Amino acid sequence: MEKRSAILNELKEISPLLAETAPQTPMQVPEGYFVALADAILEKCRIEDLLSEASFGDTFHAPNGYFDSLPGDILAKIQSQNEIAGELETVAPLLLQVSKQEVYTTPQGYFEETDFMTKARDTNKPGRVVTLRIARKWMNLAAAAAVTGVLISGAFLFTDKSDYAIKYSPQSPLYTPAPTNGSVAGDSLQKDATTEQDRQQEIADDNVFEKEQTGDPEPHKVHDLKSKIQLLSDDEMKKYLEENSFPEPTISVITEMEDSL
Amino acid sequence: MHADDKELLYQFQNTATKERAFTAIIKKYQEKLYWHIRRLVVDHDDANDVLQNVFIKVWKGLENFREDSQLYTWLYRIATNEGLTFLEQQKKRSTVSLNDVEMGLSNKVKSDTNFDANKLEWKLQVAIQQLPEKQRLVFNLRYYDEMPYQEMSRILETSEGALKASYHHAARKIEEFIRNY
Numbered sequence: 220m221e222k223r224s225a226i227l228n229e230l231k232e233i234s235p236l237l238a239e240t241a242p243q244t245p246m247q248v249p250e251g252y253f254v255a256l257a258d259a260i261l262e263k264c265r266i267e268d269l270l271s272e273a274s275f276g277d278t279f280h281a282p283n284g285y286f287d288s289l290p291g292d293i294l295a296k297i298q299s300q301n302e303i304a305g306e307l308e309t310v311a312p313l314l315l316q317v318s319k320q321e322v323y324t325t326p327q328g329y330f331e332e333t334d335f336m337t338k339a340r341d342t343n344k345p346g347r348v349v350t351l352r353i354a355r356k357w358m359n360l361a362a363a364a365a366v367t368g369v370l371i372s373g374a375f376l377f378t379d380k381s382d383y384a385i386k387y388s389p390q391s392p393l394y395t396p397a398p399t400n401g402s403v404a405g406d407s408l409q410k411d412a413t414t415e416q417d418r419q420q421e422i423a424d425d426n427v428f429e430k431e432q433t434g435d436p437e438p439h440k441v442h443d444l445k446s447k448i449q450l451l452s453d454d455e456m457k458k459y460l461e462e463n464s465f466p467e468p469t470i471s472v473i474t475e476m477e478d479s480l
Numbered sequence: 481m482h483a484d485d486k487e488l489l490y491q492f493q494n495t496a497t498k499e500r501a502f503t504a505i506i507k508k509y510q511e512k513l514y515w516h517i518r519r520l521v522v523d524h525d526d527a528n529d530v531l532q533n534v535f536i537k538v539w540k541g542l543e544n545f546r547e548d549s550q551l552y553t554w555l556y557r558i559a560t561n562e563g564l565t566f567l568e569q570q571k572k573r574s575t576v577s578l579n580d581v582e583m584g585l586s587n588k589v590k591s592d593t594n595f596d597a598n599k600l601e602w603k604l605q606v607a608i609q610q611l612p613e614k615q616r617l618v619f620n621l622r623y624y625d626e627m628p629y630q631e632m633s634r635i636l637e638t639s640e641g642a643l644k645a646s647y648h649h650a651a652r653k654i655e656e657f658i659r660n661y
Contacts, residue, residue: 223626226622226623226626230623230651233647233648233651233652233655234651234652234654234655236655236658236659237604237623237651237654237655240600240601240604241601242623242624242626243601244515244518244519244601244605244624245594245595245596245599245601245602245605246518246522246524246592246594246605247594248514248518248524249524252528253507253510253511253514256506256510256514256531257503257506257507257510258503259532260506260531260532260535260536260539261499261502261503261506263532263535263536264502264535264536264539267536267539267540271540
């Protein structure tokens, strides 16, 4: 180092005030800083060596001959652009004067949104998997309910029989078979007439029985008639109406039935 | 080159003694380089970061060090460049003007826990931080490190005449500042 005296002399000429000041730095360093510094630096140097040995340079490669052909490729691209301009100059020179600036605009924030969507797609978060277990379970339950419903309906159809059906069933002890004389058409007519007479007699008997029990014949008459009519099946009613195709006889029959009651 | 430095460089070329030699180089120059950097960047943590980067660069480049210059000069040049780069990065980060950065360095001096505005040493530090970068460097190297202009010229790659002029300007500015402080 240059001698302190020479520096001091120089400083006295420039700045006597500074020459009188001792060249001491008033700032301080943490205690023991210089003791541990060498080891800390050496450790960092070792890490640096390891990192440099990892050879990050091999990660990226330029294709073979890329830099050899690069100037030519760039020039070719420039020439192709000039060719387009030259072509346009011969075909439609006016178009060269028109700016290629886009006249269309996009909604505000469109590209930000697009970017957001891309980011959202890029995330490797797996999509929600919806299993078919619940749907299949409900389908099974619905099928089971349908089968159960069919079985119950069938059971009702076979077991639920009206009084009338019981009484006039061939298996019923109350059933009275029709006499079998005459022709087939006559038998049929005779059977129907007998059945009708039997029914009327039956209704009359029921009413007499009820009259004896309650002692109040009038309200029960209408009620019983209604209940008897309700017992008639559609086929029987239809047959009855066919047999009594004219309105007058129908009314007369009903009147007779009411009178008999 | 100093005999000790030659021996250390020789040992550094040998794999078996490389780390030992490097540790010796650090221990020999750490304080000089630390204070050189600390006067430049003011804050201890910043100085520590810069100093560590300096020695890492030395570790990487010492094998290729040409012995036609002194090791000490080479180390100072690396330290100066690293310090200036650090300040440059701070300027870019803070996006403030050069004057503001210099004022910022003065404020850093004042925020030191040991700062005493009545002491001449601290006044001197505040004054130095208000100098332009080049004058600050020249003044520090000459005043504190007592470095000859010839050596300084190699480190800062500036002519000796220009360095002398810078030093004179700096010394006068500082004196004026201290008198008016």
